[in-house]
Amino acid sequence: MILVWFILLPFLGGVLSWYAGQRNKEACRWISVAALALDLVLALVVWFLYFSAAGLGTGSPWFIDFDRQWIPQLGIGFHLALDGLNLLLVVLTLFLGLLSVISSWREIQDRVGFFHMNLLWTLSGVLGVFLSLDLFLFYFFWELMLLPMYFLIAIWGHENRAYASMKFFIFTQLSGLLMFLAILALYFMHGRATGTYTFDYSQLLGTALPLSVSVWLLLGFFIAFAVKLPVVPFHTWLPDAHTEAPTAGSIILAGLLLKTGAYGMIRFMVPLFPEASAFFAPAGMVLGVTGILYGALLAFGQKDLKRLVAYTSVSHMGFVLLGVFAWNDLALQGTVLQMLCHGISTGGLFLIAGQLQERIRSRDMDMMGGFWSSAPKMGGLAMVFAMASLGLPGLGNFVGEFLVLIGAFRKNMAVAAIATVGLIAATVYALQLLQKVFFGKSGEKLEMSDVSVREMSVAIVMIAALLFLGLYPQPVLNTAEPSLRSLGAKVSVSTRDRNPIRQKVQNQPYRQEVDRP
DSSP states (O other), rough: OOHHHHHHHHHHHHHHHHHHHOOHHHHHHHHHHHHHHHHHHHHHHHHHHHHHTTTTTTTTOOOOEEEEEEEGGTEEEEEEEHHHHHHHHHHHHHHHHHHHHHHHHTTSSSSSSHHHHHHHHHHHHHHHHBBBOOOOHHHHHHHTTHHHHHHHHHHHHTTTHHHHHHHHHHHHHHHHHHHHHHHHHHHHHHHHHOOOOBBBBHHHHTOOHHHHHHHHHHHHHHHHHHHHHHHHSSOOOHHHHHHOOOOHHHHHHHIIIIHHHHIIIIIIIISSSSSHHHHHHHHHHHHHHHHHHHHHHHHOOOHHHHHHHHHHHHHHHHHHHHHHHOHHHHHHHHHHHHHHHHHHHHHHHHHHHHHHHHHHOOOOOGGOHHHHHOHHHHHHHHHHHHHHOOOOOHHHHHHHHHHHHHHHHHOOOOHHHOOOOHHHHHHHHHHHHHHHSSSSSSHHHHHHOOOHHHHHHHHHHHHHHHHHHHOOOHHHOOOHHHHHHHHHHHHHHHHTTSOOOHHHHTTTHHHHHOOOO
């Protein structure tokens, strides 16, 4: 039941926060902190026990497996499972969720209880996505994330919040429906082939499908995950949503909701459709490189601070897509590390952007400048997050991007070489951010106070996490390794079961990368 409690604690905490917020604003904040802190401690205990299990030598890739019938007549189960891969993402979810509540302590003053209920319910949906192994349940939690995040943007967002929230809703809802249609098609095809109609992930693995059919089904999953990641050209909702969302909403969007798309590709898309993924891999890698360069270029041209940070997410998530379709040990390890580090570093940049907007009531960088003299602590924090974003050695983003590039180089040297240009572009926009906001001269004289103890504490915890991941990433890599190895084995076995002549022609390079220990 521990996996159920991972999801239930934020959900129940949200209900209590909403109830308490009608009487006391401070009470709902403390209830949210307590619920997430308890859940985070629980996750860290599980992580410690995971390492104590000595590599999971039981023959099962799952450390904890909770499987109960839900709607047995339709083959729907309440199946949750935990391995090293989603354990890391559960810890990231609770870590950033707790920091987002603390960061919004003074920003949110209207309908505070309802705000925290929506925030915690979003986190509950994210945790359900990471833990679900039944595809119907996975889709249920996928949609559960949508509504509370819509309310966070629409109610507590900034001047264009109605437009941004509706755009976010339409993009994610329509793409999610395409994935649901693909899930239903896979459900019926597996049922006709085996006589067992089920949504269970482990039983759907290895379903025999013609290549033409599996490509269409893969596209249904890919579009849903590409919108959330986001992948160019499905990214246009992201800058608007980030710009208009409150600080906590931006942290959750960048740090967690984007990662659900990457996780879906690694856990579901490639293992369920390995042959189609191999066929689509060259196009997927090109899309990844396009996102890296295009996101960096648009980030450089922004005057709105939050839009600049939003486009950096498009660029950094291009590395994630590149690693997914390279699909070898180094690329996947780099992808996981990049997911974690991007969530923390970009969350930190949105934290700084939110603090600036709270003080000067503007996101326009042309109105900023010279803030280092009046707010040196904030400037120092922003510099660390900007250096992490550009991939400075010693911080976690460097390790993740470096591993992705090495893995991509093994798959396609030309694509990997072009992707490295993104590292240079990241340096340009990161230094531009620092120059325009904290150095140079401002067009207007604006009063700026430095960060408070609460704001400083949140930022220091995030920086400590980035330093740990940059200087000693091995515990994280060791945690994810058994899961990634198991997924690689599933893909390898599935591709071997297909037509050997066709596989030899189309998928041989892809399979060799999977099989490399």
